[in-house]
Amino acid sequence: MLLSFCGDAYEERFATMISFRGTSHPKGLRNLLQFDRLRMSLDERISKVLSKIEPKPHMLISALQSLQDSIGYLPEQAIKAAAERVGVPVSKAYGVATFYHQFSLKPIGKYLVEICFGTACHVMGAPDVYREFEKVLGLEEGEDTTSNLKFTLRKVRCMGCCSLAPVVRIHRDIYGKVKLLQVKDIVAKYE
Amino acid sequence: MSIVAYLRDESEGLPESLFHGRDIRVMVGSSTCSLAKAAAEVMRCVEEALLGFQPNALLVGVGCNGMCYAEVLVEIARKGGPYILYANVNPTNAPLVIDHFTTYVKDPIGASNKFFGKVELKKLSEEPFYSLQERRVLRYVGRIDPYSIDEYIAVGGYKGLKNALEMSPSQVIEEVSKSGLRGRGGAGFPTGRKWKFVRDSQGDQKYVICNADEGDPGAFMNRLAVEGNPFMIIEGMTIAAYAVGANMGYVFVRAEKPLMAERLGWAIRNARERGYLGENILDKGFSFDIEVTLSAGAFVCGEETAMLRAIEGGRAMPRHRPPFPSTEGLWGKPTLVNNVETFAHVPLILANGSQWYSTLGSGMSKGTKVFCLAGSVMKTGAVEVSLGTPIKRLVYDIGGGAPYGTRIKAIQVGGPSGGCIPAKYFDYGLDYESLTSLGMIMGSGGIVCLSDSDCMVDIAQYFLTFTTAESCGACVPCRVGLIHILNTLTDILNGKGNLKDIETIIDISNVIAKTSLCGLGKTAPNPILTAINYFREEFLEHILENKCRAKMYKTHGFNLNAIRRGKARLAFRIPRKR
Numbered sequence: 018m019l020l021s022f023c024g025d026a027y028e029e030r031f032a033t034m035i036s037f038r039g040t041s042h043p044k045g046l047r048n049l050l051q052f053d054r055l056r057m058s059l060d061e062r063i064s065k066v067l068s069k070i071e072p073k074p075h076m077l078i079s080a081l082q083s084l085q086d087s088i089g090y091l092p093e094q095a096i097k098a099a100a101e102r103v104g105v106p107v108s109k110a111y112g113v114a115t116f117y118h119q120f121s122l123k124p125i126g127k128y129l130v131e132i133c134f135g136t137a138c139h140v141m142g143a144p145d146v147y148r149e150f151e152k153v154l155g156l157e158e159g160e161d162t163t164s165n166l167k168f169t170l171r172k173v174r175c176m177g178c179c180s181l182a183p184v185v186r187i188h189r190d191i192y193g194k195v196k197l198l199q200v201k202d203i204v205a206k207y208e
Numbered sequence: 209m210s211i212v213a214y215l216r217d218e219s220e221g222l223p224e225s226l227f228h229g230r231d232i233r234v235m236v237g238s239s240t241c242s243l244a245k246a247a248a249e250v251m252r253c254v255e256e257a258l259l260g261f262q263p264n265a266l267l268v269g270v271g272c273n274g275m276c277y278a279e280v281l282v283e284i285a286r287k288g289g290p291y292i293l294y295a296n297v298n299p300t301n302a303p304l305v306i307d308h309f310t311t312y313v314k315d316p317i318g319a320s321n322k323f324f325g326k327v328e329l330k331k332l333s334e335e336p337f338y339s340l341q342e343r344r345v346l347r348y349v350g351r352i353d354p355y356s357i358d359e360y361i362a363v364g365g366y367k368g369l370k371n372a373l374e375m376s377p378s379q380v381i382e383e384v385s386k387s388g389l390r391g392r393g394g395a396g397f398p399t400g401r402k403w404k405f406v407r408d409s410q411g412d413q414k415y416v417i418c419n420a421d422e423g424d425p426g427a428f429m430n431r432l433a434v435e436g437n438p439f440m441i442i443e444g445m446t447i448a449a450y451a452v453g454a455n456m457g458y459v460f461v462r463a464e465k466p467l468m469a470e471r472l473g474w475a476i477r478n479a480r481e482r483g484y485l486g487e488n489i490l491d492k493g494f495s496f497d498i499e500v501t502l503s504a505g506a507f508v509c510g511e512e513t514a515m516l517r518a519i520e521g522g523r524a525m526p527r528h529r530p531p532f533p534s535t536e537g538l539w540g541k542p543t544l545v546n547n548v549e550t551f552a553h554v555p556l557i558l559a560n561g562s563q564w565y566s567t568l569g570s571g572m573s574k575g576t577k578v579f580c581l582a583g584s585v586m587k588t589g590a591v592e593v594s595l596g597t598p599i600k601r602l603v604y605d606i607g608g609g610a611p612y613g614t615r616i617k618a619i620q621v622g623g624p625s626g627g628c629i630p631a632k633y634f635d636y637g638l639d640y641e642s643l644t645s646l647g648m649i650m651g652s653g654g655i656v657c658l659s660d661s662d663c664m665v666d667i668a669q670y671f672l673t674f675t676t677a678e679s680c681g682a683c684v685p686c687r688v689g690l691i692h693i694l695n696t697l698t699d700i701l702n703g704k705g706n707l708k709d710i711e712t713i714i715d716i717s718n719v720i721a722k723t724s725l726c727g728l729g730k731t732a733p734n735p736i737l738t739a740i741n742y743f744r745e746e747f748l749e750h751i752l753e754n755k756c757r758a759k760m761y762k763t764h765g766f767n768l769n770a771i772r773r774g775k776a777r778l779a780f781r782i783p784r785k786r
Contacts, residue, residue: 074521075520076521078502078518078521082504109522112523113504113522116506116523116524116680117503117504118504118505119463119505134425134674136583136623136654136656136671137425137583137656138425140656140658140662140667141583173505174425175426175428176240176465177240177241177422177427177428177431177465178276178428179425179426179580179582179656180276180277180428180580180589180590181241181244181245181279181588182582184244191240191243191244192244193241193244193245
């Protein structure tokens with residue numbers, strides 16, 4: 018094969034690369050994940066995720082990250098379980114969960130729409146893009162998740178694609194130089 | 209945009225081992241910025257086209273070489289030349305690139321006739337964006353496979369580590385000190401001296417930490433370097449660990465940049481398998497290992513003591529220094545914390561000698577630095593120039609100046625801890641001393657160009673919003689003071705300000721800068737102080753006349769149709785392109 022010199026390594030990384038753009042997550046895979054989510058109860062999922070975490074206090078952030086990856090947000094029982102697993106007080110785990118931007122204590126939509134608010138994006142019109150997304154997704158002032166739990170809109174700090182400002186990331190796909198007129202089409206891809 | 213083909217000089221050839229026994233090597237950019245422009249699809253299209261034209265070619269995904277404005281970049285090399293870098297490739301015109309190269313190899317003149325109007329052939333050495341750079345760290349970024357340690361070794365990698373292991377640790381520190389390398393994370397502390405502190409600290413266990421929590425908005429040089437050549441950083445860390453006597457290292461990566469973490473993790477595994485990490489490195493009896501830690505997203509993690517807390521699994525709140533991390537760091541042990549770019553320079557110093565390293569740079573600032581150009585400038589991307597390069601050279605010659613019809617009135621250097629430099633100071637060089645004399649720090653080196661349609665009060669408010677949200681809340685000046693400034697600024701922006709406000713802001717800023725606990729608070733007033741210092745008239749206009757010249761420029765300056773119909777007046781003369 019043409020691309021064979023790296024062996025299996027290549028398959029693995031090519032798969033990651035592809036998953037960064039539109040064609041990612043073929044429907045089948047997505048359904049499978051959904052199925053997996055439906056089949057397992059929350060407690061089972063929490064214990065399954067935590068069983069892979071080393072029970073040491075410094076693993077707290079990794080534990081919370083893995084839990085959020087699996088569940089989508091951090092429910093109360095997940096924080097408690099994580100604290101118990103790594104051996105820190107629940108208050109500390111709650112403190113950590115509320116300190117970092119990555120963690121969400123509320124359920125978030127299936128697709129996370131992240132609008133970059135770095136300097137370059139701000140200068141090139143990120144606030145307008147944000148308002149346009151709000152309009153297209155039909156979000157009220159102060160809301161960030163659509164009522165059907167499909168999209169969550171979020172402002173993030175710089176993603177490091179400043180040369181392509183303004184930048185939007187939806188579920189690992191990155192869109193550069195987003196124009197207001199494109200917003201509708203971008204959202205339609207995920208409807 | 210049509211494809212531009214840049215012909216590389218013979219001297220920029222690639223070693224034969226990179227061809228892995230094939231004739232043609234095709235390199236497609238695949239870092240985050242390329243992927244945002246459909247690089248994965250380009251790669252697939254190129255692969256299909258190759259099957260038709262060059263079945264014996266090798267296809268490699270590489271990092272971005274810094275020319276982000278011309279993404280997606282595809283470079284095609286034939287053993288012994290030519291080496292052609294194609295810019296502005298997209299999935300539709302990708303097959304054209306392969307066709308052009310095949311034709312060019314057989315008949316250069318015929319190719320330019322056949323592809324007239326489709327592919328424009330230029331020499332890369334005549335492209336100022338590339339030729340005015342001094343590429344050291346970025347030299348092979350965008351040309352080698354970030355997943356393959358063999359390719360890194362083939363272009364001279366791990367020579368530095370081999371040299372270092374021949375020397376004694378104190379000789380390594382001596383060499384780094386002599387080179388004049390200073391921390392590239394912002395403050396510019398001499399690297400050699402920091403290493404010596406850690407070396408001299410007592411402790412059975414020492415740590416080396418690479419700060420890859422690149423949080424400054426507008427800066428992406430660390431992402432570019434790691435995504436293009438992660439082994440460079442690993443080698444630098446290994447040398448540092450040998451010099452200071454550490455045997456465990458952590459790379460603290462920002463969660464917003466997942467590809468960076470993935471490639472680093474891969475590279476660490478690869479290096480471990482090949483004996484460049486782990487037990488008994490290169491049979492010299494020295495052991496060192498690295499782990500990747502993902503940040504959970506907090507700007508304050510860029511501060512070293514806050515980062516240590518985050519690695520320990522707590523809230524990232526800075527603590528008082530001293531004791532510095534070099535004596536009491538991670539879990540109370542002596543810890544060396546350096547930025548990604550600082551580590552990237554170390555292998556070069558050890559491989560080529562401190563003498564070679566200090567040939568570039570100015571005064572007390574030796575070597576090169578990667579700056580990121582973004583905002584209102586023609587060519588956005590990352591450029592590596594020697595320290596002390598005049599700002600105008602970077603903005604106008606390399607960056608190509610402002611887009612047509614606008615004018616660059618200032619640049620913003622160093623994100624929320626830096627400041628704004630107005631166009632009249634563009635003769636100043638970009639080095640630690642000059643920037644300090646202008647009242648700011650270099651920060652990580654992100655440069656955002658601001659045009660006439662950007663309001664300085666709005667920019668100042670933007671940074672204040674940022675630092676207010678990111679303040680960890682540990683100390684009062686930063687937590688309370690910043691909110692007061694932000695409220696005052698918002699009043700001014702909404703036309704409710706009064707003249708006393710400016711003095712109030714300056715007063716509070718000075719207190720915050722003097723009394724805050726960590727670097728975030730100490731430097732947070734810089735953007736607002738420099739804005740008031742250099743653009744006071746814009747603040748006064750907002751306060752006295754409730755008028756924003758940037759807004760006028762935005763609504764009237766560009767709306768030529770309205771002007772033609774007599775509905776709007778040109779706010780300002782459209783400046784000619786410089």
